[in-house]
Amino acid sequence: MILESVVIEGFRCFDRRIELPNFAPGINILHGPNGVGKSTIVRALGHLLLDAHSTTGQAAKSEMQPWGRSLSPRLSAVFTHRSERYRAEKQFLASPMARLEREEKSVFRPVADGVAANQKLLEMFRAAAPAKGLAGADNFGLLQVLWTTQAAGPLPAWSAGVREVVERSLGAAITSPATQAIAKAIDARWKEYYTPKGSPNIAWKTREADREAAHRDVERIRLDWQTAEVLRSRLANLRATLAAETALAEQSQAALQQATERGQTIAETRQRLADARAAEATAHRQYESVTTNLEACRKASAAARDRDAAQAALAKSAAELQAANDAAARLATLEAEFQQVEALGNYAKEWFAGANVELTIEAETPITVDAIEVQPGQPLTLKTNTIHIPGVARITARPAGTRDELLKRRPEWAATPPDIDTLRAKYKALRADIAATAPKIKEALTTAQRAQSTAEANIRNAERQLTQFANVTGSIDDLTRQQSDAALAFTAAKAQRENAERDLNAAGGDPEPARLAAAEAFRVNDAKLTKTRTETAGLEGELKATTQRSLYSQLVVKEESLASLDDALTRQNRRAKALDLLKRSIEKAESELAASLPAQIATQATEIWRRIAGPSAAALAVDETWRPTAAHVPVDHLSGGEAEQVAFATRLALAKELAKDERHLAVFDDAFLSTDPARVQAVIELIEEAAGQLQILILTCHPERYDSLQTANRIDLAAVRQNF
């Protein structure tokens, strides 16, 4: 900063407005007696540049307000900073304001107001605003180095912030505008990728995030695509399995069918066998029946024949018997006749005999015979030839062979009575015949009777048989035909039975275990097949759905995008690394150069110190706090004068470094009170030399000391005050 003018009003001893309009760019000596306000000018300038307009509080009032007055300090200054003219103006306490203006085309135009104006001013001096209240030594920035004020003492303890600022500033100071331009360009490119703290910026992080998202997308789609490939492979395998299982199921189904059919066949065969057996049995029974019937029929026929024969025999025997009987009857008749004839003579006897009939009645139930009660078990014998049983019968007994009866039989005897002797002879002959014939006849009769009995028995048998065969219908021929048919049927049924038995034997053993096994095998295979079909259908559906997603096309687009992002990021990362390396290399170089500055400062300060104290003066060193020591003696332990001189030497060395970048205002407010005149002269020479790089403002109440500075701008503050 090169100060041009200052205007102060309502500030400490300047209750009225005062203006110092003409500060020289070189050496300015502001002189006046004690209390005229020399230091107040510098204090006012300090508040204008470093304090916020809004600062309030008793401390601010005490610092700024004229004693006993409630005025609002109003301060302004015109100065040049980095070749631009600025006007800064602030009012404190009541109605605070701040304004910074910059000259543009010969007209001051506002640059910032209020807080912004405060901030811009602080930035110019690399100062930091206090947390609250007025700026302290820690907040003076470069001014802590450049301004030797009475309040600070000859050499204040540099704050860490000052050191950082000075080092930064010296770092900038040791580089040229060209370097700064390059650094700025590097920084601009660097900021394309990094935040101020050196982390990847949002754009970079966004690109990284985009790449990660694209990578995840690719991985996700690739996984789905690979899953689809696995699906295809599984489906191909599953279809092969399905074909095999289908064949197996068909085989087992066929086997089951075969076993079932075999079972059915066997069952049918068994049934057929049973039917055949039944049919055979039926046919056999039928045959037997028919045969029986036939036999019966034959027997019946035979029986009928027998009967017929028997009947014929019977008839014959009956005839024979009849004949025999007739013969016997005739014989008997003849006999009777003989007897009768014989009896004729005995007619009377016979008749008489006949008149002597004795009847014995054995009643079975109580009856009345001729009014006689006859009880069962009490036979009644009557000698009579006639009885009467009322309501039952009248019984007359006559001797057989009566004449009447004879005459009935031999009516011709009526006309011609037989010759008894002839008859007797005839009858004797006949009797002889009969006697001769009678055994034959008797035998014949017996035989006939026997034959008749037999025939009757046979007839009865035959009748019985016929009765037995009463239900037999049909003729023997029919029955024979039926028997033949039944025999054929039986033969056929037997053949079928035998076929069925053969077939059953040929069919093997019980088919059920095999059928059960085949059924189980089919069940298992069919279940597998059903499961495989279901799984296949499911997979096919899944594959179709997956195919519809066009996964590979999606993957292609995503991979291309990812490749593009990867490539861009790789290039970006490479460039970012290169820029970061470049930036850090330059910063490191700056730091190293800056780190070497304390030694340089010490050397320069020593040179200045020796020009003041003599060439044999101990070399100055600068410790880590940038405070000088002389012959290892801290400056606080030097004499007052030497302390002033060492402080001056150090400040001047630092100020010169700062001035390499920009011309600064260095202030020395009665800084050499303890220095002897000879050394003051040396100091003045050094100041005069420094004026080539720095604007110098010397505040003194001994202006005569600086008479050798003939080109200095001298400002008599007392005189100036009088004019306002």
Add this chain to the structure above:
Amino acid sequence: MKAASAGPASARVRQARLDTAADLVRLKADALLVAGDTFEDNAVDRALIDQVAAILARFDGPVFVLPGNHDPLVPGSVWDHPAWGQNSNITVIREARAYALNGATLLAAPLRETHSRLDPTAWLETLPRPEGLVIAMSHGTVEGVDPDTEHHPIAAHKRQGIHYLALGHWHSTAVYNDAAMAYSGTHETTKFGERDSGNVLRVTIGETNAIERIPTGRLRWESIDEEIRHTGELDVLRSKLLTLPAESLVRIGLKGLLHAAEAPILNHIDDIGRRFLHYTRDSEYLLPADDAAWIETLPAGAVQLAASRLRAAAENGDTTAAEALLELQSIAAQAGVA
């Protein structure tokens, strides 16, 4: 097929393949044989299958399409799409057998898996030869490249009784055994570094075959690797780039020395590159030329010190340092300080 090396131009590259196919089906021939890998995968967009089938259907004659190792005949493959059944002139080879082809016979068998060590032409060895002209089509790698390959190795010998064997799998054109068998390659280049892609072959088949190589690729893929040693060489490269059409994909790899005065040429090369469909420049092995004068021209102090250190690191193989130096060179040139 993906165009992973084409950056943002990938979609354009993929579209070019369809556009070129739509052009080449207008060529006159008795038949069109597509020897496999029509699609890069079976899971491509179904609409793409429709597109490709529609394009092939426009050929004035029979088209035979062979499933390759990227689009094998498997469940859920592209060949299940109904588009293949909608065009009567397109036959997808679904089984190993003979196919009638305008009085000749085509013997072809589809691939059913992505990888295999089996020769997909083995079935031809014992097959009785039909009468007349016999053409075969297969997909795999001709032996001699890697005998243990899983890329369906194909024996390289000429097959008796087969007048021509059309091959698919490789992207560049290659002819064997006096034109008895050949790869047409892809009709569009698919990536940088392909020897001779972007062609189709029109083959006149007879007792001796005549193969006409027809370039069909509409995009130009240019891969340039240069070592810059002397001034002027970058300018030659720039002139070459100026001759390339806008429908180009360009990859440049530079190593060697970049003279400070030629830094603007490099920037101009990048400007030219931005006209192309796709442009990348790798120059991590390009160092600023070892002219100490350049570092001397840099602002004294931290910049010179940093530049010297970066130079030393770059010479020791630190590519980041080399790239940092190139950035510094570019910045210094732009700032007008060196």
